[in-house]
Amino acid sequence: MLADFDAIVVGSGITGGWAAKELTELGLRTLVLEAGRPILPEQDYVEHKPPWEMPFRGLGDRRANASRQSIQRHSATFDEMSHVFWTDDVKNPYSTPADRPFHWFRARQVGGKSIIWGRQVYRWSDLDFEANLRDGIAVDWPIRYVDIAPWYDHVERFIGVSGRKEGLAQLPDGEFLPPMALNCAEQHVRERMQARFGRERVLTIGRVAVLTEAHNGRAPCHYCGPCHRGCITRSYFSSVNATLPVARATGRLTLRPFSIVKSLVYDSRQNRVTGVRIIDAQTRDEREYTARVVFLCASALESARILLNSGVANSSGQVGRNIMDHMKWGGASGQLAGWTDRRVIGNRPNGIYVPRFRNVASRHPDFIRGYGFQGGAGRAGWDAALHAPGIGRAFKERLSQLGPWTMSFAGFGEMLPREENRATLHPTLVDAWGIPSLHIDCRWSDNERAIHRDMNVAAAELLEAAGAIHIERSTSGPSTPGGTNHEMGTARMGRDPKTSVLNGWNQTWDVPNLFVTDGAAMASSGCQNPSLTYMALTARACHYAVERLKQGEL
Amino acid sequence: MDRRELIKWLVATAGLQGLASLAPAELLALGRDVHRRAASRNALRALSPHAEQTVAIAAERILPATDTPGATDAGVSAFIEKMLADWHTPAERDRFLAGVRDLDVRCRARAARDFVDCTEPDQVAVLTALDAAHEEWFARLKYLTVYGYCTSEPGMRALGLYPLPGRYDGCAPLDAR
Numbered sequence: 001m002l003a004d005f006d007a008i009v010v011g012s013g014i015t016g017g018w019a020a021k022e023l024t025e026l027g028l029r030t031l032v033l034e035a036g037r038p039i040l041p042e043q044d045y046v047e048h049k050p051p052w053e054m055p056f057r058g059l060g061d062r063r064a065n066a067s068r069q070s071i072q073r074h075s076a077t078f079d080e081m082s083h084v085f086w087t088d089d090v091k092n093p094y095s096t097p098a099d100r101p102f103h104w105f106r107a108r109q110v111g112g113k114s115i116i117w118g119r120q121v122y123r124w125s126d127l128d129f130e131a132n133l134r135d136g137i138a139v140d141w142p143i144r145y146v147d148i149a150p151w152y153d154h155v156e157r158f159i160g161v162s163g164r165k166e167g168l169a170q171l172p173d174g175e176f177l178p179p180m181a182l183n184c185a186e187q188h189v190r191e192r193m194q195a196r197f198g199r200e201r202v203l204t205i206g207r208v209a210v211l212t213e214a215h216n217g218r219a220p221c222h223y224c225g226p227c228h229r230g231c232i233t234r235s236y237f238s239s240v241n242a243t244l245p246v247a248r249a250t251g252r253l254t255l256r257p258f259s260i261v262k263s264l265v266y267d268s269r270q271n272r273v274t275g276v277r278i279i280d281a282q283t284r285d286e287r288e289y290t291a292r293v294v295f296l297c298a299s300a301l302e303s304a305r306i307l308l309n310s311g312v313a314n315s316s317g318q319v320g321r322n323i324m325d326h327m328k329w330g331g332a333s334g335q336l337a338g339w340t341d342r343r344v345i346g347n348r349p350n351g352i353y354v355p356r357f358r359n360v361a362s363r364h365p366d367f368i369r370g371y372g373f374q375g376g377a378g379r380a381g382w383d384a385a386l387h388a389p390g391i392g393r394a395f396k397e398r399l400s401q402l403g404p405w406t407m408s409f410a411g412f413g414e415m416l417p418r419e420e421n422r423a424t425l426h427p428t429l430v431d432a433w434g435i436p437s438l439h440i441d442c443r444w445s446d447n448e449r450a451i452h453r454d455m456n457v458a459a460a461e462l463l464e465a466a467g468a469i470h471i472e473r474s475t476s477g478p479s480t481p482g483g484t485n486h487e488m489g490t491a492r493m494g495r496d497p498k499t500s501v502l503n504g505w506n507q508t509w510d511v512p513n514l515f516v517t518d519g520a521a522m523a524s525s526g527c528q529n530p531s532l533t534y535m536a537l538t539a540r541a542c543h544y545a546v547e548r549l550k551q552g553e554l
Numbered sequence: 555m556d557r558r559e560l561i562k563w564l565v566a567t568a569g570l571q572g573l574a575s576l577a578p579a580e581l582l583a584l585g586r587d588v589h590r591r592a593a594s595r596n597a598l599r600a601l602s603p604h605a606e607q608t609v610a611i612a613a614e615r616i617l618p619a620t621d622t623p624g625a626t627d628a629g630v631s632a633f634i635e636k637m638l639a640d641w642h643t644p645a646e647r648d649r650f651l652a653g654v655r656d657l658d659v660r661c662r663a664r665a666a667r668d669f670v671d672c673t674e675p676d677q678v679a680v681l682t683a684l685d686a687a688h689e690e691w692f693a694r695l696k697y698l699t700v701y702g703y704c705t706s707e708p709g710m711r712a713l714g715l716y717p718l719p720g721r722y723d724g725c726a727p728l729d730a731r
Contacts, residue, residue, distance in 0.1 A: 050707065050710070050716060051705035051706075051710070052705060052706050052707050052710075055636065055640070056636075056637070056640075056641060057633065057701065057702065057705040058705065059637075059641065059701075061640075061641075062641050063640070063641075180722065181722065181723075181724045181725075182724060183724030183725055184724060184725035186724070187724075187725075222718075222720045222721070223718075223719070223720065223721055223722040224718050224720075225718075339725070341727060341728050342725050342726060342727065342728065343726055343727075343728055343730075344722075344723070344724055344725075344726065345719050345721065345722065345723040345726045345730060346718070346719050346720070346721050346722035346723065347718075347722075348722045348724070381713075382700065382704045382713060383704075385700050386696075386697050386700050386701065387693070387697070389685060389686075390685065391615060391616045391678070391681055391682060391685055391696070392615065392616070392618060392678065393618060393620055395616065395617070396616075396617050396618065396620065396622075396624075399617075399700070399703075399704060399713060400713055400714075402728075
């Protein structure tokens with residue numbers, strides 16, 4: 001029987017868009033299934049809508065958020081305009097143990113979370129790919145930096161990454177567009193850190209998938225600020241802005257929104273997936289599509305859910321296990337004297353980055369792995385007057401006065417893979433389409449808690465080196481797991497089919513024509529924002545799959 | 555992490571209270587209340603005409619028109635009416651409205667008139683006392699006044715926040731545009 005398509009890609013987010021681009025460019029007739037609605041930039045992007053045109057001026061519809069998006073509203077970029085890019089928590093339920101909350105941020109629309117992502121892109125190094133082997137935990141990555149480096153190049157050249165080369169082994173340089181500028185205070189902190197810590201602790205401008213010059217037909221950033229509401233100039237990378245248009249231009253893309261994948265269709269006689277079964281989100285009709293190869297790019301937990309609901313590719317028992325995220329809310333801030341006659345103009349959609357420095361050259365006594373700092377410096381504006389004393393003319397003048405420069409460091413910590421951090425199918429809970437939901441049980445370990453404590457200490461050291469005053473360490477405990485939206489690990493790569501779900505090509509050990517290329521594939525979490533690695537792994541897996549198809553091996 | 559997220563993280567507690575901690579019972583009450591008021595045909599749904607006038611004058615005393623627009627020019631009272639009707643819980647709104655009524659009590663004690671009919675110096679004196687006493691409802695009025703002004707078109711233009719500059723300069727002189 002002839003298949004409907006050569007390839008099916010489940011999901012149109014950051015990895016689904018890449019799979020669509022690579023597979024169609026390599027000649028495959030490709031169906032992309034997206035659970036959510038279509039996105040029309042001219043209509044759906046609202047980044048330039050001024051606050052006075054919003055009913056709640058940006059404070060959001062408190063009642064609707066609390067009742068329909070009680071989880072999603074915790075996301076860092078959730079606001080009155082962007083809330084439409086997150087799911088409805090009532091229609092898409094999941095459960096956790098009562099005392100172990102997990103924030104599962106989800107996006108169902110063409111483009112997925114690539115519309116609302118943080119856009120920070122960092123390469124991993126062998127410090128990361130060798131970590132599990134070195135520490136003797138979980139499973140060894142089946143790949144090393146040399147395997148993925150050309151694919152980092154490939155992805156960076158297409159998406160456009162602004163950044164500065166620093167020559168650090170733990171954070172390899174890439175193919176960068178001109179960096180965005182540090183502001184006066186950040187430049188000062190960079191120099192003081194250099195004087196105090198040399199090459200050990202380096203402050204650099206964030207490496208960000210936002211254009212600083214025209215690139216592949218997309219315009220440079222105009223520094224308006226709220227990227228997470230869309231970008232009509234296509235200046236930041238998303239599926240909608242970049243990969244899907246290229247895939248469409250090949251003439252080989254079929255994009256089907258409102259298509260919720262219920263399960264894979266598995267032929268046990270041939271040991272192949274022959275396609276996928278979907279529910280139309282609007283009509284609720286069920287139907288099947290067939291293809292020669294299937295790519296799951298639905299996000300780490302959603303892809304695991306599809307595998308579990310399909311009962312395939314899980315001979316290792318590892319599907320849904322080893323959930324990782326990055327731990328936040330450790331760090332510090334402080335004031336810097338000076339530059340009172342200077343201010344920032346424009347909204348730079350990017351901050352600073354301090355690459356990992358713990359357990360790089362030396363060994364920390366309290367924990368393995370490490371963390372990086374993001375953050376930046378700025379001056380408070382009218383928001384400082386919200387709680388200031390006084391009324392009248394003098395009080396009003398405060399609105400236009402700027403506060404002192406304040407520098408902040410916020411840690412992003414690595415989380416270890418642990419089998420007991422696990423998503424399973426809920427025995428009774430289903431979503432609005434009757435598909436079994438997940439029960440997610442995930443918590444930090446002592447290693448993450450030790451990292452959190454050290455973030456506060458080290459951030460304060462950086463501020464002291466910079467000569468900051470009024471240094472305040474974070475008083476928050478570790479963030480809620482899942483809350484960084486870097487969930488990963490639920491169908492990990494490995495070298496052994498008994499202990500991993502995927503081989504080194506993102507191909508399931510059990511079913512040769514089934515690939516998983518989103519965050520599920522990760523065998524460890526690093527501390528760098530992971531999307532660049534997901535994209536590179538996806539492109540690499542697509543080329544491998546097409547090669548195997550041509551050889552008649554799938 | 556961009557500055558927006560940083561600010562959200564660092565000053566998460568500076569916002570209006572309760573957004574993250576609305577109890578289910580309060581939510582239900584809020585839901586019922588919004589439906590009831592949406593059904594009424596009055597343009598004003600939370601404030602009486604007298605209370606609206608009181609709030610508008612109080613907001614103007616907090617942010618008066620000077621060489622730049624004031625709270626009245628920025629339409630602050632309409633924003634406060636909207637927030638009271640559709641954002642705050644009934645309990646929060648009732649505390650706020652009781653505070654607005656208390657302005658009349660204080661002005662009558664001082665000058666035998668309602669707040670709206672008092673002289674400007676008397677109005678300022680009453681509001682200054684409330685500000686110094688950190689009255690909760692007054693802090694809310696002030697917050698909403700400042701927030702409403704700084705997110706209005708006249709307010710944002712006056713503060714140089716609109717239109718957007720379309721460029722980035724991380725170390726510009728204060729008077730640069």
